[in-house]
Amino acid sequence: MILALGNGCREEKMIEACDFINSIAEDTEITLNLDDGYQIAEISDGLTFIRPPVMQSNK
Secondary structure (H helix, E strand, O other), X not given: OOOOOOOHHHHHHHHHHHHHHHXXXXXXXXXXXXXXXXXXXHHHHHHHOOXXXXXXXOO
């Protein structure tokens, strides 16, 4: 059980640390691994270049 630490970043890191330790203890793969992170970054980079159409005023 993880007690609330009052800071979202700290709580997230605690959860990640627990997942990491559990994956070692259970000899399983962490749900999100480096390959998943790389693919997410590639998608994110691709999305930054998509721009919505510029709205033109009706003057």
